[in-house]
Amino acid sequence: MNTTVTQDMSFLHLISSASLLVQLVMLILVMISLLSWWYIFRKLFVIRYEIKKTDEFEDIFWRGADMNALYQRTINSRYESGSLERIFAAGFSEFNKHPAGSDLEAVMESTRRAMRATYQREMDYLESHLSFLATVGSVSPYIGLLGTVWGIMNSFRSLASITQATIAHVAPGIAEALIATAMGLFAAIPAVVAYNRYASRTDQLATRFESFMEELSNVLQRRAAG
Amino acid sequence: MSASILRNSPHSEPKSALAGALAVFVHLFFVALLVFGLNWKDHPPEGMTVDIWTELPKPVQEPVKSQLLPKQSVPEPLKPKIEPQQPKPEPPKPVPQKTIVEPPVKKPDIAVKQKPEPVKESPPDLQEQKKKEQERAKEQERIKELEKQKELEKKKEFEKKQELEKQKELEKQKELEKQKELQKQKEKEQAAQRQREQEAKAQREAEAKRAAQQAAARNQITNEISKYKALILAKIRSRIVMPPDLPGNPVVEFNVTLLPGGDILDVRLSRSSGYAAFDSAVERAIFLSKPLPLPPDPALFNEFRNLNITVHYRE
Structure with missing residues (x-):
């Protein structure tokens, strides 16, 4: 928002002539907006990356690749691995830890537990900051509204001392107060849209992970039995 | 071993710096939209500028x-x-x-x-x-x-x-x-x-002209005022239901307070005619002729704010 300083004096004037609380509200909203947009883009990249990685891994896995090789690859490139790869690696390593001939149900149970633990961790990672976006979407209009109400209150209070009141006395105050609402909405709308979109995407990913976990445990069980 | 590595492995978040840059860009874009999309008026629209000439041009x-x-x-x-x-x-x-x-x-x-x-x-x-x-x-x-x-x-x-x-x-x-x-x-x-x-x-000519114009304007105003006063009186007279057979020519005076638009705020009897029937008939007539005719020029309304209406029994 500092760019307004150089770009338009009247816009700057509207902001600078606002009362302290309104200015504070504007500052908070600008920070919130910047932060929420940062998270929006971060989550966008993360979820895109995750979907791409999941697609790749499922493709490789169901083509019949060697599980040991896949596991090794995941361990080696763990900084570039996707969530699904990590879930697979956790399950596979847990499965391999059990010596041959141990109780199959117990082995499968612990494998599933290990995968679920990683799954929970991955989902937590994927859903991180989404709650922030939801909060921004629901709260920032109210913050903006508070600034606006305060600004309008002030402009009307100053109107009381004028005997011949015209709209020109109130208009600038209301305009500068309404900027706060505009800012709040600007922060809120994309946050709400992004939250809904990312929530549905992570839900989709979660379903994919869960179904993969079930399928993998089936594959491992067959392998142990066979 | 490997599982613990996996557990502790940090999530490599892709392009978080790019995300920050994009966020800033979005805000710059929004600000540009605000600044250039809207026409922020620096100065209020100029009203009528009236030059007062002490002399003609x-x-x-x-x-x-x-x-x-x-x-x-x-x-x-x-x-x-x-x-x-x-x-x-x-x-x-x-x-x-x-x-x-x-x-x-x-x-x-x-x-x-x-x-x-x-x-x-x-x-x-x-x-x-x-x-x-x-x-x-x-x-x-x-x-x-x-x-x-x-x-x-x-x-x-x-x-x-x-x-x-x-x-x-x-x-x-x-x-x-x-x-x-x-x-x-x-x-x-x-x-x-x-x-x-x-x-x-x-200058002399201009002053003469102005004086003439002012006089004309004053004449017009007085004409307008007297004309509308006559109209008001005529309207009220037309609504009076005269009580029959009063002796002589009694005169009643009312003080009427008007609102802009011709509405009647208050009617006070300032001088009675001595005949209650005539007084009440005139009062009723005043209320009946409610939107009283007023000149269209609102500046003249002050002349009509407090009206003295005198009604003679016989014209």
């Missing part, structure tokens, strides 16, 4: 005339400057002619008288002759020098005369220029006086 034209006059007077002094240049070259011409003509006339006279003498005295002694010749030559030289000095003096005198003449001419020219300037100044003053007289006339 004629005085505005007059300074233009007075500006034009000095412009005309500027090229005029240039002409006398050009004129004196022409007479100046003329006086030197006669002077050289005189100096050339005069000396040759005198020289031959002296030369003729002196030269024949040595021819007659040549028979006597050569030495004497030589001496005499030398003396004569010396004398001739002296004479020549004298003549030269005379010529120089004459030239000097001529030059002095010329200079005097030039000075006189210059003085004359200067005097002429001064006279011209004086004349111009006089003309300017006269023109200025004429302008002032014209301005005064224009």
